[in-house]
Amino acid sequence: MQIIKTNSLTKFFGTTAATDNISIQVELGEIYGFLGLNGAGKTTLIRMLLGMIKPNNGTVMLFDKELTSKFNQWNDIGYMVETPSAYPNLSVRENLMVYYKLRQLNNPLEIDFIIEKLKLSKYKDTKAKVLSMGNQQRLGLAKALMHRPKLLILDEPINGLDPEGIVEVRNLLKELSKNGSTIFLSSHILGEVAKVANRIGIVHEGKLIKELTSNELNDQLIKKVLVQTSDNARAIELLKSISHKVALSEDDDIEILDGKAIKQPENISKFLVEQGLPPRQVRLFTEDLEMFFLRTIRTKA
Numbered sequence: 001m002q003i004i005k006t007n008s009l010t011k012f013f014g015t016t017a018a019t020d021n022i023s024i025q026v027e028l029g030e031i032y033g034f035l036g037l038n039g040a041g042k043t044t045l046i047r048m049l050l051g052m053i054k055p056n057n058g059t060v061m062l063f064d065k066e067l068t069s070k071f072n073q074w075n076d077i078g079y080m081v082e083t084p085s086a087y088p089n090l091s092v093r094e095n096l097m098v099y100y101k102l103r104q105l106n107n108p109l110e111i112d113f114i115i116e117k118l119k120l121s122k123y124k125d126t127k128a129k130v131l132s133m134g135n136q137q138r139l140g141l142a143k144a145l146m147h148r149p150k151l152l153i154l155d156e157p158i159n160g161l162d163p164e165g166i167v168e169v170r171n172l173l174k175e176l177s178k179n180g181s182t183i184f185l186s187s188h189i190l191g192e193v194a195k196v197a198n199r200i201g202i203v204h205e206g207k208l209i210k211e212l213t214s215n216e217l218n219d220q221l222i223k224k225v226l227v228q229t230s231d232n233a234r235a236i237e238l239l240k241s242i243s244h245k246v247a248l249s250e251d252d253d254i255e256i257l258d259g260k261a262i263k264q265p266e267n268i269s270k271f272l273v274e275q276g277l278p279p280r281q282v283r284l285f286t287e288d289l290e291m292f293f294l295r296t297i298r299t300k301a
């Protein structure tokens, strides 16, 4: 079942298309990571998914129902968009209480459960206005999650969190997805999205330029074996003689680009030792996600 489906979703601000013909589909139980640089159009798309702004063109379907004024499944959706807002003079618990009433929930234990879950117990009586940014983010997530929605839509959920918080939120999202929730999250932090999402959409200047699963992403990252020896010119000749695809990098590393070497870099060491040219260093290089992202953007621009 498709939980989210957008069809050619387009939103103009003036003459700029903040989102340009974006069609995405998110299946039940998926964690979909929507990746893009600042200003790429992530928040705009999320605001349209939540009916906060109207598209100039295109449609949104949530739970197979078109998003119109008659849409009546808001209780199945939890969200956090941009900097989460809270009543500044109310404590964490009081803020959640307001939300509990707004959502018309009927199990007060949920409030303490979610406070505990988001590691906010120490701050439950602290006024929202004095919370750190990371804890405000946790409070925002608590509000999004308290009613146990089937679909969670989160705009930059790890903004402002410390490394420990990032790991906690990542684990929390994975747990929610394992229990059947569908999650759509936006981020510009590529490594994080890759760690949590099953599928990734890359948006740039309003356009969806690539969609891939996390396995496909892993396959598409450039990998190579980097080698250093005391005589790189000779090592290159030797490696070419046994059909390796070899080049010299700008940093004077020997780069071996073929799959055979990438799968078994230890054979490279063994070969060079046998040839009387023991390598000083052999290491497997994997392109990082920032590089992949920039490469993707450049090739599509």
Ligand code: ATP
Residues within 6 Å of the ligand: 013, 016, 017, 018, 036, 037, 038, 039, 040, 041, 042, 043, 044, 045, 188
């Ligand atoms: P960030 O990561 O910085 O939050 P984003 O990917 O969420 O960026 P959007 O906030 O969706 O990007 O903005 C996309 C484009 O639309 C930007 O050029 C932005 O300046 C513009 N934009 C967004 N909201 C408005 C608005 N209300 N009025 C005018 N322009 C807007």
